[in-house]
Amino acid sequence: MRPARWEAVAPAAGLPVSTPVEITLAEPAAAKALQASFAGAGVSAILVPTPSGTAQTVLFTEGLAVAPMTARHWAALAASRHARKPGAKLIFLQRLTADTGLEGLSRTLRREWADVMTACWTLLDDTPGEVIAGWLGSGSEDLWISPDGTARRAALGPFISPHAIPPAAPGLWLVTGGARGVTATCAVEVARQSGGTFILAGRSAETAWPEGVAETTEIKALRGLMASAAVQRGEKPSPAAIDKAARAALAGLEIRATLAEIRSTGAQAHYLQMDTSDPGSVEATLATIRQRFGAITGLIHGAGVIADRLVEEKTEAELRRVLATKAEGLFHILARIDRTALRHVGLFSSASAFFGNRGQSDYAMANAILANAGRALQAELPGGRVKVFDWGPWEGGMVDATLASHFKQQGVPLIPLAEGALIFAHELLAGDPADVELVVGTVWSDT
Ligand SMILES: NC(=O)c1ccc[n+]([C@@H]2O[C@H](COP(=O)([O-])OP(=O)(O)OC[C@H]3O[C@@H](n4cnc5c(N)ncnc54)[C@H](OP(=O)(O)O)[C@@H]3O)[C@@H](O)[C@H]2O)c1
Numbered sequence: 085m086r087p088a089r090w091e092a093v094a095p096a097a098g099l100p101v102s103t104p105v106e107i108t109l110a111e112p113a114a115a116k117a118l119q120a121s122f123a124g125a126g127v128s129a130i131l132v133p134t135p136s137g138t139a140q141t142v143l144f145t146e147g148l149a150v151a152p153m154t155a156r157h158w159a160a161l162a163a164s165r166h167a168r169k170p171g172a173k174l175i176f177l178q179r180l181t182a183d184t185g186l187e188g189l190s191r192t193l194r195r196e197w198a199d200v201m202t203a204c205w206t207l208l209d210d211t212p213g214e215v216i217a218g219w220l221g222s223g224s225e226d227l228w229i230s231p232d233g234t235a236r237r238a239a240l241g242p243f244i245s246p247h248a249i250p251p252a253a254p255g256l257w258l259v260t261g262g263a264r265g266v267t268a269t270c271a272v273e274v275a276r277q278s279g280g281t282f283i284l285a286g287r288s289a290e291t292a293w294p295e296g297v298a299e300t301t302e303i304k305a306l307r308g309l310m311a312s313a314a315v316q317r318g319e320k321p322s323p324a325a326i327d328k329a330a331r332a333a334l335a336g337l338e339i340r341a342t343l344a345e346i347r348s349t350g351a352q353a354h355y356l357q358m359d360t361s362d363p364g365s366v367e368a369t370l371a372t373i374r375q376r377f378g379a380i381t382g383l384i385h386g387a388g389v390i391a392d393r394l395v396e397e398k399t400e401a402e403l404r405r406v407l408a409t410k411a412e413g414l415f416h417i418l419a420r421i422d423r424t425a426l427r428h429v430g431l432f433s434s435a436s437a438f439f440g441n442r443g444q445s446d447y448a449m450a451n452a453i454l455a456n457a458g459r460a461l462q463a464e465l466p467g468g469r470v471k472v473f474d475w476g477p478w479e480g481g482m483v484d485a486t487l488a489s490h491f492k493q494q495g496v497p498l499i500p501l502a503e504g505a506l507i508f509a510h511e512l513l514a515g516d517p518a519d520v521e522l523v524v525g526t527v528w529s530d531t
Pocket of ligand 1: 264358359361433
């Protein structure tokens with residue numbers, strides 16, 4: 085595990101700017117100001133509603149637009165498709181806010197489009213156009229540019245070893261996605277190390293196990309058993325109905341198993357249904373938690389879904405679903421809790437946020453948003469500890485047997501469940517608060 089740290093970047097002064105240059109008009113005032121600044125630096129740029137596909141350098145202002153988070157990220161992705169041209173340089177601009185993650189797009193495009201250069205430039209404060217013009221000739225890397233013209237980039241720091249966990253008062257934890265998948269494993273380890281009360285939240289209902297059916301965790305076997313039981317009752321459910329009922333039963337089984345495991349550590353555990361992508365559902369669940377348990381002191385956000393598809397084929401609905409669960413979901417929660425009571429925040433991100441990953445532009449953006457949101461939150465909670473884990477693939481959760489064998493064939497090691505959970509608990513409870521974003525799974529850093 086290595087922390088993401090900053091390092092200064094020297095401007096590649098004097099390098100020629102590849103022309104023609106286009107600037108998208110998504111944020112017209114910014115686009116016009118950039119055009120004027122570039123002209124002052126001797127670079128002529130054309131303002132375009134959509135890239136023409138003929139420019140050698142394209143600056144995207146979609147990330148600067150005053151628009152909702154998901155709309156901004158979709159607009160940038162959609163606009164990028166018009167700009168692809170061998171040898172072109174695509175630069176996505178965004179302001180440094182908690183709800184931005186276009187670096188996920190630029191890093192993914194680097195993996196999907198070998199014939200273009202991409203960069204995401206995050207502008208700190210009101211970085212003037214002249215400063216941006218000064219960086220135009222530089223290479224294709226993601227930069228954080230300051231108004232004084234200096235820039236930095238994220239780089240991996242030295243490997244971190246586990247810290248001893250100091251004793252602390254037991255907290256009240258909300259764990260989204262915490263009843264199932266790898267987040268559940270991590271929640272159990274945090275409970276073992278810290279005690280407290282754990283509210284696990286997910287979309288699934290705590291469905292009871294079907295009567296008269298032997299317990300199994302194998303979906304195929306369960307479908308067979310449930311179909312036979314239905315026939316014995318004189319019913320003829322469709323295969324789709326059997327599958328749905330079997331999945332619900334397995335979800336219920338997994339929820340009860342996680343609750344039991346947390347309770348076996350001596351901690352308290354409860355399950356509440358909540359859909360992080362639905363503000364009404366979040367509002368209602370948080371009201372219940374406030375009334376029944378008090379103020380949340382620890383937030384673990386593990387809810388996440390994937391919808392892998394290459395940028396050129398990605399649909400807006402897929403991107404919306406991926407961002408809604410993870411990124412929008414985080415903000416729905418943060419807007420409705422007493423943030424001053426938070427002592428620990430652990431966000432489940434992915435190595436795709438740091439390195440990009442083919443087919444995962446939306447997922448990489450959602451996770452990159454978590455990194456920026458985590459840094460903003462750490463600044464807001466100087467006495468707290470905010471950690472964003474950019475996980476490589478685990479031996480579980482979303483990584484099913486097929487995916488696991490695919491990773492193994494490619495020589496990508498999987499994070500063992502017990503080890504990942506220990507890393508999570510130790511960093512969240514005792515890690516250096518200065519290291520917010522952590523990349524876990526070394527092979528990702530070699531690729
Ligand atoms: N497994 C890996 O290799 C890996 C690698 C990198 C990052 N991650 C991240 O780790 C987290 C957990 O992944 P996983 O592999 O354990 O995935 P998983 O097995 O698919 O579990 C996803 C969890 O999120 C919950 N969830 C999904 N949508 C939700 C929503 N709208 N509201 C509330 N809960 C929701 C699910 O519960 P319900 O279905 O009951 O809602 C489930 O508990 C994710 O954020 C993922 O991006 C995983």
